[in-house]
Amino acid sequence: MENSAIIQINQLIKRFPMGKGEFTALKGINLNFGTGEFAGLIGPSGSGKTTLLNIIGSLDTPTKGEAVVLGKSISKLSAKESAKLRKESLGFIFQSYNLLQVHTVFENVEFPLLLLDYTTLERKKMVMDALEWVGLTDKVKSKPPQLSGGECQRVAIARAMVKKPSLVLADEPTANLDAANSHNILQTMLNLNRELKTTFIFATHDEKVIGYLKRKIFLKDGLVDQEEWMNQ
Amino acid sequence: MIRFLLKGLLRDKRRSLMPILIVAVGVSLSVFLHAYITGLMNDSIEMNAKLSFGHVKVVTKSFAENISQMPTDLALLETGALKEKLSQEFPDITWVERIQFGGLIDAPDENGETKSQGPALGIGVDLLSAPTGRGGEAERMGMAKSLVRGRLPEMKGEIVLSELFSQKLGVNPGDKITLIGSTMNGAMSYYNFILAGTLSFGVQVMDKGTIIADIEDVRLALDMEDAATEITGFFGSGYFSADLAADVKEKFLSNFPNPENDEYAPVMLSLKDQGSMGQFVDLSNTMGAIITFVFMLAMSLVLWNAGLLGGIRRYGEFGIRLAMGEEKNHVYRTLVYESVMIGIAGSVVGTTIGLFFAWLMQTYGLDLGDSMKGSSMMMPTIIRARITPVDFYIGFLPGIISTVIGAMLAGVGIYKRKTSQLFKELEA
Numbered sequence A: 001m002e003n004s005a006i007i008q009i010n011q012l013i014k015r016f017p018m019g020k021g022e023f024t025a026l027k028g029i030n031l032n033f034g035t036g037e038f039a040g041l042i043g044p045s046g047s048g049k050t051t052l053l054n055i056i057g058s059l060d061t062p063t064k065g066e067a068v069v070l071g072k073s074i075s076k077l078s079a080k081e082s083a084k085l086r087k088e089s090l091g092f093i094f095q096s097y098n099l100l101q102v103h104t105v106f107e108n109v110e111f112p113l114l115l116l117d118y119t120t121l122e123r124k125k126m127v128m129d130a131l132e133w134v135g136l137t138d139k140v141k142s143k144p145p146q147l148s149g150g151e152c153q154r155v156a157i158a159r160a161m162v163k164k165p166s167l168v169l170a171d172e173p174t175a176n177l178d179a180a181n182s183h184n185i186l187q188t189m190l191n192l193n194r195e196l197k198t199t200f201i202f203a204t205h206d207e208k209v210i211g212y213l214k215r216k217i218f219l220k221d222g223l224v225d226q227e228e229w230m231n232q
Numbered sequence B: 001m002i003r004f005l006l007k008g009l010l011r012d013k014r015r016s017l018m019p020i021l022i023v024a025v026g027v028s029l030s031v032f033l034h035a036y037i038t039g040l041m042n043d044s045i046e047m048n049a050k051l052s053f054g055h056v057k058v059v060t061k062s063f064a065e066n067i068s069q070m071p072t073d074l075a076l077l078e079t080g081a082l083k084e085k086l087s088q089e090f091p092d093i094t095w096v097e098r099i100q101f102g103g104l105i106d107a108p109d110e111n112g113e114t115k116s117q118g119p120a121l122g123i124g125v126d127l128l129s130a131p132t133g134r135g136g137e138a139e140r141m142g143m144a145k146s147l148v149r150g151r152l153p154e155m156k157g158e159i160v161l162s163e164l165f166s167q168k169l170g171v172n173p174g175d176k177i178t179l180i181g182s183t184m185n186g187a188m189s190y191y192n193f194i195l196a197g198t199l200s201f202g203v204q205v206m207d208k209g210t211i212i213a214d215i216e217d218v219r220l221a222l223d224m225e226d227a228a229t230e231i232t233g234f235f236g237s238g239y240f241s242a243d244l245a246a247d248v249k250e251k252f253l254s255n256f257p258n259p260e261n262d263e264y265a266p267v268m269l270s271l272k273d274q275g276s277m278g279q280f281v282d283l284s285n286t287m288g289a290i291i292t293f294v295f296m297l298a299m300s301l302v303l304w305n306a307g308l309l310g311g312i313r314r315y316g317e318f319g320i321r322l323a324m325g326e327e328k329n330h331v332y333r334t335l336v337y338e339s340v341m342i343g344i345a346g347s348v349v350g351t352t353i354g355l356f357f358a359w360l361m362q363t364y365g366l367d368l369g370d371s372m373k374g375s376s377m378m379m380p381t382i383i384r385a386r387i388t389p390v391d392f393y394i395g396f397l398p399g400i401i402s403t404v405i406g407a408m409l410a411g412v413g414i415y416k417r418k419t420s421q422l423f424k425e426l427e428a
């Protein structure tokens, strides 16, 4: 394990109400992540990958147990505090890109910075840097409907990375991409992981993604089944 | 951030254009309806005022008590002086002498024998001394506009009949007809007129048996020298106002007291005191308010739903913004601000459209002549809207309030759902 732990998960249980009863999606997860990891949650559909990622990202709360992210216990955060955590330290990449369709590439990437205290000039520089990382400086003014899937996902990566967050959570980022594009964006993320020491956690069952991971966490029925570390 | 939101609002037609159009439609309908009702009610009131009731009128006490019988024997005397006095006391009111009377019109054949006869409702007004142009009685009663055949009386001894009445009698302009009536003193009187023309008022009661002649002819015919059944007053604004009428009546009472309860002393009646006009004036005021309110409610429901749908459609966007670390309160507030802007924009557009159609209807009117046949009330058959200052802002109430309420209710979903759930709706 690398450096200091930025995520500690203890006996994490997540239940969802279902019909009359409840459905237990996570049945007691214990995991730690260190700074600069490039890790992935791997498992079949319904194994709880997204659920776990959402809790780490403070988009959802644990039913029982604890998830401490960057020193903050997710279950104890107020709505305001969890917004602050996301705003300052977390970046999200989604399977379906989730770009704002009516806004330009520039505006999409700029959005997270609008929530922070940057001047127009600072924002412009940061957005252009981020677009440079993903190789999209020539599409600044385009809007998502005019972009290919690969380009959209690269915009989403730039948006997640633009504020240089400590942690990026990526849920099936390659699910809608072909092989060439998948490798392209994974390479981009790997570079950012190396250069900026950003921690990446993926949720995936895509072999291409799995090949890049330095740590593989296999989930099965809401439990950690096994783990593998790759040598650098 | 504000610029970001504005861009989103302007570029996303379904977020701006659509709701603005929906608001605009609702608002324009409210504005138009309000102007329409105001016009409908006002037209009826003013038509009744001009043709018969006046905004206020002065009659003798006993005439007022028997007003439905039009008793010429209870008419005012020395009306010239009385009118002069009224004009001094109330300079903002136009005063005119009128004689309303009943009688029989007899149309003779070429041999002088009676060809046809019919009961007439007579009005004697000043047609010859006053200029027939603006301000005159002919203008006030809309006689030129109502003319069907022939022309208006231009000299002594000429008369006009309602077109319907003339057809019933089988007379044509140029024909000689005789008015058979009773003088102020109760004697039978015969007076010959030449039919100058025929009129159609578009008012069922008026179109039945109305005859209009110059007041001096009527005075001669009915032996009413310097007398008139009434001195009718019209407000300078051209529109009846219940408040003004009450003030005028009060002033009249102190200037023309009647301590001895003299039967022939002048008394003042306002439009509201005559016939069912009081009810109608009150009704017209409440009608406007009720219809506007009902419409506002209905519109609120529609706009609320539109706002709700618009909000639900955007849960995905809200999810993204929340994931990026925007606070729920902030997302909610921006949604409400946007709805305020949409409400204002839609109300401006809707008010403009509504006023435009109201203006068309005010200018050109809508002819409902056929569907009003047989109505005994004096209702204009051409319906016109009337734009009042209220119409410039009345649409903003439903326009803004209902849009904002819709957005506020839709926005509650942001709080009710987990952020992760908002995404599900986006991905679906």
Ligand SMILES: Nc1ncnc2c1ncn2[C@@H]1O[C@H](COP(=O)(O)OP(=O)(O)OP(=O)(O)O)[C@@H](O)[C@H]1O
Pocket (backbone or CB within 6 Å): A016, A017, A018, A023, A024, A025, A043, A044, A045, A046, A047, A048, A049, A050, A051, A052, A203
């Ligand atoms: N809001 C919810 N309400 C009820 N059940 C839920 C909810 N969210 C997830 N689940 C259930 O929890 C289980 C885990 O879901 P999760 O989305 O974490 O799976 P996943 O591993 O991400 O699957 P996939 O690979 O298909 O994305 C599933 O059985 C799912 O049906």
Ligand SMILES: [Mg+2]
Pocket (backbone or CB within 6 Å): A049, A050, A051, A171, A203
């Ligand atoms: Mg998933």
